[in-house]
Amino acid sequence: DTAVSQTPKYLVTQMGNDKSIKCEQNLGHDTMYWYKQDSKKFLKIMFSYNNKELIINETVPNRFSPKSPDKAHLNLHINSLELGDSAVYFCASIAGTGNTEAFFGQGTRLTVV
């Protein structure tokens, strides 16, 4: 079983469209994240949720809206897509306590044309 799964793996869409990326973890973790990796490979935190509550909301356009229906899911909805949104988006999760690492999804490569 995949610990953290993202769908879709690839997403090609036109400017102005609205799209969603789904993330699910089956590890029972309390905290989930969304990261954006640009062409320079830098991993920038976008959002962090702990037990369905928003903890971190970095400087991200409000076109990006995370939704956490339950502790195991953190979806990312993007409105009015722009060319600059093209990137790889990674979902991750980590336990709220104890010595453990973060587990990552395989990434979603978003291409806006």
Add this chain to the structure above:
Amino acid sequence: AQSVTQPDIHITVSEGASLELRCNYSYGATPYLFWYVQSPGQGLQLLLKYFSGDTLVQGIKGFEAEFKRSQSSFNLRKPSVHWSDAAEYFCAVVSSGSARQLTFGSGTQLTVLP
């Protein structure tokens, strides 16, 4: 606020040579430290982790890292590099509180020459 610095953007080594990738962190308490590797077009794979105890930690693929509190460093090493080690390497720190903040360094790209 916590931060991670990887001062080397790009490192080139010959196959069989030793490797050291530098990582410096800033965090008020005892940090949880990690090294991840990302091959081209792939996701992130955990190489090794440090929480407490022995400051020299062993990871997968023959990698090791040493935690030095006095230098706020967690450098990654490998005695003999293989061509398959060519990848992007990320150092990361996680805050130990309940609101886990996971911060990455900017990454170091490793090129291995034959």
